[in-house]
Amino acid sequence: MSRATPRQPAAASEPRVRRGYFECRYGQLHVHNAIPPGGGFEEATPLICLPGAPGSGRAFGPLLGLIGRDRSVYAPDLPGYGESDAPAHTVPVADYAAAIGDFLDSMRLRVVDVLGQGTGAVVAAELAVSRGAKVRRVVLLSVPLAAAGSHAGAAVSGGPLAAAVMQYPLRERLARLTQPVLVLRPRDEWWESASALRSALPAARVLDLSDLGADLLQAAPGRVAEAVQGFLRA
DSSP states (O other): OOOOOOOOOGGGGSOEEEEEEEEETTEEEEEEEEEOTTTTTTOOOOEEEEOOTTOOGGGGHHHHHHHTTTSOEEEEOOTTSTTSOOOSSOOOHHHHHHHHHHHHHHTTOSSEEEEEETHHHHHHHHHHHHTTTTEEEEEEESOOOOSSSSSOOTTOOSHHHHHHHHTSOHHHHHTTOOSOEEEEEESSTTGGGHHHHHHHOTTSEEEEETTOOTTHHHHOHHHHHHHHHHHHHO
């Protein structure tokens, strides 16, 4: 008579959610991460999640355990935010993206997908443009693109990164994206910028989440994860 195979504890099928420090050009980069239960073998393309200022990678905490089931997910605190070291002086958006590029290089990640929220979406776009061969797909959440003009609107707030975003030619850089792009639009302060977004990204897939607000990562992480995973697997 054969013995029944013991059931694995539920926790064994869940990703391991951890934090760690990694080197970048400005010192140490604090990173929240989730690793699939299989240890990362035969997993899908890793996902980099970039938070908006003045937040940290902690904002993506509810997503890590969901998306991390089949791929590694990394959510760094951007330089100067959360627990990451700050640049010694004010730097442009391109340098924030370059610091994330340092992290990708140190981890020897050959190809990644990237998700950015708010001002983090601007850094994500710059990373995708400047590291085009390394970034496969792009998800932009709450893109701070003003309805008029080529720069982010004056309403952007959140310290030195926000100041850098206001000087960044976002519309022009978005037009240079060659990767497939998914735009998630909750009903937040950038909800009315739909026409500007569609003009800058005519080939992007835009998903309106009109019943969700700026807190959607905490209020409805399952819906966000479902939309992101569906796009990344397509």
